[in-house]
Amino acid sequence: MKARLNVAVIGGGWAGLAAAVELVTAGAEVTVFEAAKQLGGRARSVETHGHRLDNGQHLLIGAYRETLRLIQTVGANPEHLLRRLPLDLHYPGAGFRLRLPRLPAPLNLAIGLFAAQGAGLGEKFATVRFMRYLQGCNYRLATDGTVAELLDRHGQQGKLRRYLWEPLCLAALNTAPQHASAQIFANVLRDSLGARRADTDLLLPATDLDRVFPSAAADYVRAHGGKIRLTTRVEQIRPQLHIEGELFDRVILALAPQHAVSLLAGQPETAAIADMLAEYTYEPIGTAYAGYPPEVSLPCPMLGLDGGREGGLGQWVFDRGTLCATPGVMSFVLSAQGAWDQRNNEVLVAILHGELEEALARPLPQPLWHWVIRERRATFSCRPDLPRPTARTPLRDLWLAGDYTCADYPATLEGAVRSGITAARGALRSRLASQ
Secondary structure: OOOOOEEEEEOOOHHHHHHHHHHHHOOOEEEEEOOOOOOOOOOOEEEEOOEEEEOOOOOEEOOOHHHHHHHHHOOOOHHHHEEEEOOEEEEHHHOEEEEOOOOOOOHHHHHHHHOOEOOOHHHHHHHHHHHHHHHHOOOOOOOOOEHHHHHHHOOOOHHHHHHHHHHHHHHHHOOOOOOOEHHHHHHHHHOOOOOOHHHHOEEEEOOOHHHHOHHHHHHHHHHOOOEEEOOOOOOOOOOOOEEOOEEOOEEEEOOOHHHHHHHHHOOHHHHHHHHHHHOOOEEEEEEEEEEOOOOOOOOOOEEEOOOOOOOOOOOEEEEHHHHHOOOOEEEEEEEOOOHHHHOOHHHHHHHHHHHHHHHHOOOOOOOOEEEEEEEEEEEEOOOOOOOOOOOEOOOOOEEEOOHHHOOOOOOOHHHHHHHHHHHHHHHHHHHHHHO
């Protein structure tokens, strides 16, 4: 009888854990190597000021089918861990709101759009024409370009551009519209606004991210005979796939692209991939947590701030009291490069506090504490025609996982999970082909 496939997964983020779960479910032996003290990668939990928070406020959408499937596979319950809400883009300070009703698609989008507050009728018809254009070309553009160019070309202006398309671009691609890939943006719209009603829902974590997937995934891997090795940095993967004194049949490299470069550059067969990744540029994400007195809350779990106005910085603010039972804790999210990153923490929080007061049209008590997290290389910059490698490498025993290998998607949790599944299935198939 053939021995079970023995696979090393390098990287314990969502991509690596997705690969590990898929592999042990199929009966493979798996060892996950993670350099940090905890799992989760760029979507992990941290503790501060007596609260268990996240290194950045993340959200999912109903279209994240593979992520939701794996959460269920490892024994967690998405309905308890994630609060499902209809898409609701609410900018009270600007008098704009677009909320999709719980009706079948595309009726939900049509009614939500024409009932949107603060946008003119001409803008709404232009938006309908834009969506019909995308549907007509099956969301495949003849050539890639920037999101800003795409919106200009199809007459997307005014409040719907400012409070619908541009925020969706920033939230999904973490790249400003004037730089972001129009084709990847179209793919996101295909799988959200252009898909089932449930796919447009927002899934807001009702607990810390570690409980949503990483900790349950680790327990599942261990329960199926797998091993998790924390604080273990892998410096090389060849010759002969010896890692930490153990020989493996396959290796799945599930690191962020900037960290994968050094391991790929040392092999002649993968040097070209390393060169490709070395050319990537990156975008930051900032999350500013502010702890207000417990009675402070928002009218809904997520509010938009009008950061596009003169001197404005804010983009979104989340009420973690409503979401995670931590009353008074607000998380302000700041995506992509921008003026926000030029401010020190104290000034940034003061400006965001003022913008929240303006949006709510009432004074607020000063925060009791604040904490700002700046992920300088949170995601790759999702530019037009960005070359991206596949999961398969020229080496039969080496596979890649990471959101950068999921060519249809930007750097999202769903992209990371899908990439891990693809790499795991590829490694399993390559074993069968060699027998």
